[in-house]
Amino acid sequence: MKKKYPNFLMSRLSVLKSEITSHKTEYLLLVAILFFSAFLRLYRLDKLLGFWYDQGRDALVIWDLIHYKRFFLIGPVTGIEGIFLGPFYYYLLAPFYWLGRGSPVFVAAFLSWLTVGAIFLIYYLGTKIYNRKVGLISAFLYGFSYNLVTFSRWLANPNPLPFFTLSALIFLLRFMKGNKLSLVIASFIIGLCLQLEAASAVWFLPATFFILVWQRKKSGGLRNLFFAGFAFFLTLLPQIIFNWRHQGILVDAFKKFLVLDRSFKLSFVKVLKLRLLTYNDVFIGKIFPEAGYFRLVTLIILLAGVFFFRKKIFSAGGKMLAIWLFLPLVGFIFYQGNHGYIWDYYFTGVIPAFIIFLAAILWQLYEKNTITKIIVGLFLLTFLFVNVKNLKNYLRNGIGIKLEAQLKAIDWIYADAKNEDFNYDAYVPPQIYYSYSYLFRWYGKEKFGREPNSNLVKNLYTLSEPDGENPQFLAAWLERQDTIGKIVKDYFWGDITVQKRERLNLN
Numbered sequence: 001m002k003k004k005y006p007n008f009l010m011s012r013l014s015v016l017k018s019e020i021t022s023h024k025t026e027y028l029l030l031v032a033i034l035f036f037s038a039f040l041r042l043y044r045l046d047k048l049l050g051f052w053y054d055q056g057r058d059a060l061v062i063w064d065l066i067h068y069k070r071f072f073l074i075g076p077v078t079g080i081e082g083i084f085l086g087p088f089y090y091y092l093l094a095p096f097y098w099l100g101r102g103s104p105v106f107v108a109a110f111l112s113w114l115t116v117g118a119i120f121l122i123y124y125l126g127t128k129i130y131n132r133k134v135g136l137i138s139a140f141l142y143g144f145s146y147n148l149v150t151f152s153r154w155l156a157n158p159n160p161l162p163f164f165t166l167s168a169l170i171f172l173l174r175f176m177k178g179n180k181l182s183l184v185i186a187s188f189i190i191g192l193c194l195q196l197e198a199a200s201a202v203w204f205l206p207a208t209f210f211i212l213v214w215q216r217k218k219s220g221g222l223r224n225l226f227f228a229g230f231a232f233f234l235t236l237l238p239q240i241i242f243n244w245r246h247q248g249i250l251v252d253a254f255k256k257f258l259v260l261d262r263s264f265k266l267s268f269v270k271v272l273k274l275r276l277l278t279y280n281d282v283f284i285g286k287i288f289p290e291a292g293y294f295r296l297v298t299l300i301i302l303l304a305g306v307f308f309f310r311k312k313i314f315s316a317g318g319k320m321l322a323i324w325l326f327l328p329l330v331g332f333i334f335y336q337g338n339h340g341y342i343w344d345y346y347f348t349g350v351i352p353a354f355i356i357f358l359a360a361i362l363w364q365l366y367e368k369n370t371i372t373k374i375i376v377g378l379f380l381l382t383f384l385f386v387n388v389k390n391l392k393n394y395l396r397n398g399i400g401i402k403l404e405a406q407l408k409a410i411d412w413i414y415a416d417a418k419n420e421d422f423n424y425d426a427y428v429p430p431q432i433y434y435s436y437s438y439l440f441r442w443y444g445k446e447k448f449g450r451e452p453n454s455n456l457v458k459n460l461y462t463l464s465e466p467d468g469e470n471p472q473f474l475a476a477w478l479e480r481q482d483t484i485g486k487i488v489k490d491y492f493w494g495d496i497t498v499q500k501r502e503r504l505n506l507n
Contacts, residue, residue, distance in 0.1 A: 026132045030123055030139060037119050037143030040391060041112035041152050046105045048153070048398035051406060055155045056434030059104060062090055062097045063441065073242035076157050078198055083253045086195030086239050089157040102442035104403065108155045114163045115152035118352070119143045121166035126356045128173060129317030130363070137359035141383070142352070146289045146390040150399065151345075158197040158345040164189055165349045168204065169324065172211060173317055180220035183212075187228040191235025193349065200349035203328035210323050275333050275342070282347050283354050287383060289390050294382060298358075301379070305361030313360050325353040401465055405494030406439055412491045413461045414448045416500060422459035424452045427477045429467035436463060460485045460501040 020027050054076070064070040075085040093107050100106025119139050127135030142148055152159060171186035190208060193201035212219060219225055243250040280295065284302075288294040306313060314322060328350055332342060366376040413424065424440065426433035444451050462481050467474040485501030492498070 023132065026136060029136055030120075033123075033136070033139045033143050034116055034119060037139075037149075038113070038116045040144070040149045040395075041115060042109060043395055044398075045108055045112065045153065047402060047404040048395070049105055049108050049155065049403040050398070050400055051104055051155065051403045051435050051439070052401065053428065053431035053434055055104060056436070056438040057432075058090065058093070058155075058157075059097065059102075059438040059442070060434060062094050063102065063438065065090070065094055066098050073238040073245075075195060080253070083198070083250065084239070084242075085157065085198055086235065088192050088195035088235070089160070092160065102446060104155060104438075108153065111155065111159045112152055114160050118163040118166055121163065121170065122352050122355060125166055125170055125173070125352075126359055128170070129315065129321065129356065130360050133366075134356065134359045134363050137362055137380075138352075138356045140380070141287065141359060142355050144384055144387050144391075145286050146387040146394070147286050148351070149387075149391060150394060151348075158200070158348045161193060161196045161200060161348045162352055164193050164196065165201075165204075166352050168193060169320070169352070172208070172320060176211070176215050176218065176316060176320065178218060180218075180224045183220065183224060183228045184231045188231040188235060191232045195235065197345060197348055199343075199346040200328070203331060204324075204349060206331075207324045207327045210327070211320055214319070214323075272333055278342050279329060282344050283351070286351060286355070287358070288386055290386070294386065297379070301365065302358060302361060305365060306357075309361060309364040312364055313357065318357075318360070321353040321356060325350050325357065401495055405496050406435065407443060408493040409463055409491070409496045409498050410436075410439060410443055411447075412493070412498060413500075414444065416489075416491075417459055417461070420459055421453040421457040422461055423457055424461045424463065425481065426462070427464040427467070427474055429465065429470065429473065433463075456503065456506050458503050458506065460503050462499045462501060464497045464499075466495050 058076060061072065065072070072087050072090065075087045075089050077084050093110075096107045096110045097103075119142050122142050123135040123139040125135070126138035168186045168189040171182040171189065174182035175186060186208070190201065190204045193204055212225075239250060280299070281291075284295045284298050287298050328347065332346070335342070362376050362379065365372045413422070424436070426436045428435060440451055462478075464474060464478065481499075481501065483504070485503045488500045488502055490497065490499050
């Protein structure tokens with residue numbers, strides 16, 4: 001008997017088929033954008049992946065979860081002393097570390113695919129707020145931006161944020177169109193975003209508050225607001241429990257940051273110029289990675305577009321994006337905590353809104369006349385040429401110490417040691433060598449069946465990476481190693497130096 005599918009499923013498939021067949025060109029372009037975006041994010045990932053301090057630290061925590069069932073209530077530490085993120089990032093990666101048998105490349109590939117998902121979501125959101133053309137331009141800009149491609153290959157907790165940010169924005173837009181349940185889902189996702197990069201996602205809270213005040217007639221009453229607040233509260237439970245178990249350590253750190261350190265000040269004139277320069281680098285730099293005339297042209301198009309096309313740009317959905325984007329821009333002018341440092345990834349959660357705004361302006365400009373069509377066409381071609389040129393160099397050489405070099409160094413150590421026991425020591429500026437701690441634990445055990453010996457033995461292998469900022473520290477470390485063991489042989493791979501030493505004293 002022929003299997004019958006539910007009517008609902010058949011109707012949805014019929015709608016999807018009709019949607020695709022009636023917009024073939026747009027979907028062909030979208031598939032092409034997604035295909036090449038995936039290629040740029042996955043090509044030579046195993047060779048170019050950066051596996052450094054943060055990556056090793058996170059991988060060791062997840063290793064203990066998988067192998068020793070050591071569960072946890074907090075995630076990575078933030079840039080602010082004593083304040084930790086929630087554990088969502090670790091639990092998100094854990095299944096992929098398990099499936100990949102501990103391989104960080106497998107996990108990085110998952111994050112890269114998640115970014116490809118974010119490119120589809122930026123297309124979807126741009127389409128829903130404006131039109132399909134804006135959606136395609138948004139996906140094109142996000143997919144081929146050199147800075148956004150390299151960011152998406154970064155195995156770190158801010159990496160998944162764009163996907164979840166766009167998901168939250170899509171549900172907020174659905175809420176604005178009358179779907180009350182969407183506010184509850186958006187609140188839960190925003191809570192998860194806070195566990196990925198607090199410095200960026202913390203601005204989602206006042207932004208959502210302003211959207212709620214603006215759309216208060218659609219809030220669904222106190223009952224719906226209660227469920228939305230409860231959904232957000234659920235995401236905070238791990239940190240609340242951790243804080244309770246550790247005598248308020250997180251709350252105390254937060255108080256110190258806000259009150260004692262006076263991280264937000266009203267006297268912002270001194271930092272205004274610095275912030276404007278930072279915003280130029282962060283946002284316009286996503287379009288053109290190198291400073292120059294192209295950045296100036298982008299800024300002029302952006303500012304002129306906001307002025308001349310403001311009625312079309314600031315539609316209901318456009319106003320939502322504006323709140324999402326401009327709140328942190330204003331807020332960071334007053335922010336002077338953490339020694340005044342503002343890092344690029346602090347803006348990860350608002351970059352998608354910026355990209356959609358720019359795409360909407362470019363489309364409005366394109367529609368004006370033949371001359372503006374040529375201008376927009378040249379702009380997009382220049383964007384593609386400049387970013388692909390930078391990407392070609394990146395995909396050839398990578399950035400910094402690469403996983404391939406680290407694994408080659410470890411291969412050499414095991415091959416040289418043969419069946420003999422050995423110890424290792426590593427110099428990795430400016431942090432603890434968590435990267436090698438994990439790589440020996442995973443790669444050494446997976447490929448060679450053993451880890452370095454924990455007791456002192458005759459054979460000592462030292463690995464060192466260059467320290468351009470403080471070469472004297474590396475020199476001092478090498479001098480100390482000379483007092484521990486004499487050099488028998490050297491090996492070099494990339495920027496990593498491996499020295500086999502024979503211990504002078506086993507006591």
